[in-house]
Amino acid sequence: MKKRLLSSVLVATVLLGGCTLWDDTVTNFKSNTEGLDRKITxxxxxxxxxxxxxxxxxxxEVNDGGQLIINLNGKRVQVLNANVIIEENTE
Structure with missing residues (x-):
């Protein structure tokens, strides 16, 4: 009985806590495949x-050396040694 209750609690925790993880995964996939509406400063x-x-x-994307690569309207911009703020437009 305790094992069944423990496994039920564990499954519920994974499912409820995994919603944010799932949303992040979907957003990352969308970003990598079709891009997102963003403002970058x-x-x-x-x-x-x-x-x-x-x-x-x-x-x-960020490469292994910590360099930020921005693909915007068919152009590629590489940013080194700078502070960057990336905002996603959700409107």
Whole structure:
């Protein structure tokens, strides 16, 4: 009886706690395949705005060296040694 109750609690925890994990997985897949509507602001180390990008089909990835790669409207932008804020437009 205790094993059945324990396994039921474990399954419920995984299912309820996994909703956020599932949402993140779906968003990551959508981002990698079709891109998302995003606003990207790049700042220097002193906090000055260097560049601003916005688009409906924006894909981002970080390579092994920590370099951010932005694919925007068929163009590829690589960002090194900068602070970046990426906002997803949900409207």
């Amino acid at each position: 790049v700042y220097s180390q002193t906090g000055e705005e260097i560049a601003y990008y916005e688009g409906e089909n924006v894909r981002t």
